Amino acid sequence: MVRWLHPGMLIRTGLDALVAAVFGARADHRLIEAVVRPQPPYFDYSEESPNEDFWLDYVADTGDGWNSTYAVARLMALPSLEVKDPENQPHTLERGRILVLGGDQVYPGASRDTYEERLILPYEEAMARTKAPSPDLFAIPGNHDWYDGLAAFMRLFCANRWVAGRRTRQSRSYFALKLPHGWWLIGTDVQLDSDIDVPQVEYFRQVATHMKQGDRIILCNAEPAWILAAASKRRRGYLENNLEYLQEKVFGRRICLFLAGDLHHYRRHEGPDGRHKITAGGGGAFLAPTHAPAAPRLRDGYVQKTCFPDEKTSRKLARQNLLLIRHSPLFGLMTGALYLLLALATYTEIGTFGMSQFTEAVGAVASSVVTRPWSLTLGLATLGGLIGFADKALGRWRLLIGGLHGLAHILAAFFLAWGSVYFTVSVMGFCPEVIQSNASLVPGVALCSAGWHHVWAKFLLGALFTFVGGFLVGPFIMGLYLTVSVNGFQAHSNEAFISLAIPDWKNFLRLRIDKDGQLTVFPVGLERVPRKWKETHAGPFAPAYDPDDPKATEPRLIEAPVHVVPKKRGSVP
Incomplete structure (x- = not known):
């Protein structure tokens, strides 16, 4: 794990953050890519397996320590995953047709070597190759990906290449996916200031023109602004910028599920109208507390339903300081x-x-x-x-x-x-x-x-x-x-919690759209990641290492499957 309080690391990350803050807004790579990198209005998966379930995976905040990053990558690479929910009911989860990386793919900062060492190598060991059809890979950048001006991110994820057995398709740092049964997945790039640029707003405005009445959206942002807003004392909206305009004016009530990383834990808030806001930043980075900042109730009526780890455990872990x-x-x-x-x-x-x-x-x-x-x-x-x-x-x-x-x-x-x-x-x-x-x-x-x-x-x-x-x-x-x-x-x-560099309490989301158009979220949690591994010798289509640590825990569902209630046709503004 990254040792954040090492004197050399403090100096390095401090300089990276300073340079990004000074030059990020004045050298916005998104403005250039909007001109020189054409991208279709959306990537179409709507006709795939029309009579079968459609699966996709979501993980955020990867690329820290090997044990934590590989443990999650290995679970996502398995063709199917058998897990039990808190009621001890078994569930079989199929590997996603798409993998969405939700931000902050590497720590402490982005560079070609850092991506290679902390992200690509563990994911290649988990799934260097796969049997057809191969999963597709999409990624949105977080603030750590922006520390080098997005150069390494664009080279890796926006060049139509293969990454750890998955094909990249996007040419910009934001994208839209058309999924089966009227579902869409929107991935935004909020850069360093929780804001999006005007060309990006126009891109998504064009995407909205392709949506039919009653279509529903999964919105992926790099930061859970709703939690930060609940902890702040500001009276006005938490995103007084283009992202708020995008959510409220361009997509409106179509958004049924909000996903974000940045905070390295799992927390789910449910709204009175059946919509959900989920923070799932457990892809490999150090654990963040669930009791701070506290957000039992959000400003727009959402109520916290679940967190992983629970707040009592989070407080206990904090005392390790x-x-x-x-x-x-x-x-x-x-x-x-x-x-x-x-x-x-x-x-x-x-x-x-x-x-x-x-x-x-x-x-x-x-x-x-x-x-x-x-x-x-x-x-x-x-x-x-x-x-x-x-x-x-x-x-x-x-x-x-x-x-x-x-x-x-x-x-x-x-x-x-x-x-x-x-x-x-x-x-x-x-x-x-x-x-x-x-x-x-x-x-x-x-x-x-x-x-x-x-x-x-x-x-x-x-x-x-x-x-x-x-x-x-x-x-x-x-x-x-x-x-x-x-x-x-x-x-x-x-x-x-950066002082503790806890590799445990990891999570990722496996989402299913069934043949009736019902979206279900399966939050997979791993309480203790393995510290020891053994070679599998199982060939190129399986993970290279399996756990060899008796203290490690088995993956399980953090909570019962979350059913996102579909909006009725004609219920959008």
């Missing part, structure tokens, strides 16, 4: 370096002060801060940086909680530095007697009667102990902050 160093050990390098810098900035002779001399020790450090303005600047920068890091979801508590978080790190650095020099001087016996002199080479460090080698030994040992203390204590304080934030204030939901 208290052992953050176990999940992200190298994050301690950052806190250790920060604590060492704070200690060096205010270094003074307090090695002989015990706890009974707390006031004197504080006074000595305060005097050092006053005489060295840059140390005060570093302290204020630490405090301000962590206030700025505080999630906006904290609301009016943001300043206070962010400030307490910053103060906790500063105090921890003070006590660790004090303990380090006290241990070096009063316990190990380095330079217990000093000579005050202006000739000291290190500001704030007096000369030692035992010689310069004792001065440097004391200094280096104190620095080492401070760094090691910061390496251990800093992640605990950060983990405590994240735990309190996500479980107490429903804030920092992303940061609290």
